Amino acid sequence: MVPRALTIATSDSGGGAGIQADLKAFAAAGAYGMSALVALTAQNTAAVTAIHELPSAFVVAQLDAVFSDLGVDAAKTGMLFSRRLIETVAGFIEGHRVPLVVDPVMVASSGAKLLEDDAVDALVQRLFPLATVVTPNLHEAEALAGGPGPKRELAERIHELGAPAVVVTGGHGEAVDHLFDGSEHVEIPVERHDVAATHGAGCTHSATLAALLARGLSLDEAARGAARAASAAVEHGFPELGAGDGPVDALDVKGRA
Numbered sequence: 129m130v131p132r133a134l135t136i137a138t139s140d141s142g143g144g145a146g147i148q149a150d151l152k153a154f155a156a157a158g159a160y161g162m163s164a165l166v167a168l169t170a171q172n173t174a175a176v177t178a179i180h181e182l183p184s185a186f187v188v189a190q191l192d193a194v195f196s197d198l199g200v201d202a203a204k205t206g207m208l209f210s211r212r213l214i215e216t217v218a219g220f221i222e223g224h225r226v227p228l229v230v231d232p233v234m235v236a237s238s239g240a241k242l243l244e245d246d247a248v249d250a251l252v253q254r255l256f257p258l259a260t261v262v263t264p265n266l267h268e269a270e271a272l273a274g275g276p277g278p279k280r281e282l283a284e285r286i287h288e289l290g291a292p293a294v295v296v297t298g299g300h301g302e303a304v305d306h307l308f309d310g311s312e313h314v315e316i317p318v319e320r321h322d323v324a325a326t327h328g329a330g331c332t333h334s335a336t337l338a339a340l341l342a343r344g345l346s347l348d349e350a351a352r353g354a355a356r357a358a359s360a361a362v363e364h365g366f367p368e369l370g371a372g373d374g375p376v377d378a379l380d381v382k383g384r385a
Contacts, residue, residue, distance in 0.1 A: 131342035132199055133159040134226075135335060136191070136217055137206030137233075138179075138242075142172040142327075144375025145236070146206060149328035150335035152378040153357065157339035162198060164190035166213045173327050173370030176240035181209060184216040191220045202260075202342035204229040204334050207242045211250040218254035227341040230259040230291075231334035234268050237327045237373050248272075252289050261347060262291040263334045263354075266299030279306035280313055295351050297333060297358075307351050314348060318355045325365025325374035332378045333358035 133154045140146035147163050154161030166187050170178040194200060203226050208214045221228065232251055234243040243251070252272070256262060264286065270276050273285035283294040283306050293309040297318075307314040336357040340350035361376035364383060369375060 131159045131339065131344075132162065132201045133335070133339045133342045134162045134164065134194055134200045134203040135206060135338075136164045136166065136203060136208075137331075138167040138169055138209065139165055140169055140171045140328075142370070142375065144173065145171075145328040145331045149331035149376070149378065150204065150206065153332045153335035153361075154339045156378045157336045157343070157353070157357065159201075159339035159342050161339075162194050162200070164194060166217065167207070167209050171236070171240075173237075173372035173374060175372075176236055176242070179209060181213060184212060187213065187216050188220055191217075191224070195224050200224075200226050202227040202229070202338045204231060204338035205255065206231050206331055206334065207233040208251070209242060209247065210244050211247045214247055214250040214254055218250075218258060221255075221258050225258070227260045227338070228258055229334050229338040229341070230255050230262045231330060232262060232264050232268050232272060233330070234271060256290040259291055259293075260341065261293040261295055261337065261351070262286060263295045263297060263330075263337065265297050265330055269294075269296045279304070280308070282306075283308035283313070293347060295337075295354075297330070297355075305351065305355050307348065309347060314351075316352050316355050319359045319363075321359065321363040323362055323365055324367040325376055326362055327370075327373045328376045328378075329358050329362055332361045332376055336378075
């Protein structure tokens, strides 16, 4: 049976991040993609101009529709925005445990705030314990850990908050993602590209990781595959699109043209 991957996240009307990026990444990684939307954004490469939250009952209805009929081999969460939405998603996942990648989306590449202040505690307390792995970028890791530090230390601090495993991605300096599974530290080399097309890179990373877990890969293998996919998506991205950082290309459309 084809591996089935579910994204629980928000729509990006610009198509570069969010649900749209996740579904492209699922397809590129060889998984059948499904989605449960929690909110909608009016968004492009330069800004998020409006956010519309969906009712909790409708979020649960989407999740129930997917789990009850199609089935889910792995899932990821992306932008969940509010305490209410986080608690809704966590409440459902508690009764439907699958390998889960939690991408703690806090700020868009345009600088727009994507997680309300009072939602951070709910994310940590309700969703982190349900995760297989949490995948913050460096800035998100520093915010969650309560201050700056090397990726190794940040990963340990976030693990202490209840995340079973952590991958800290991005940042300047040495080009590595840092994986900590609670006992072992692993540095994953990342190829960097000087291309102004990073919109959706984090979503592509976490979605690819979820798809590879759905395919049965180990966490180490999936994290390495996700790093390669996110790097390639930036390399093949579209810097000419939009006034901000252009969207990544998880499917390498230009290479197929």
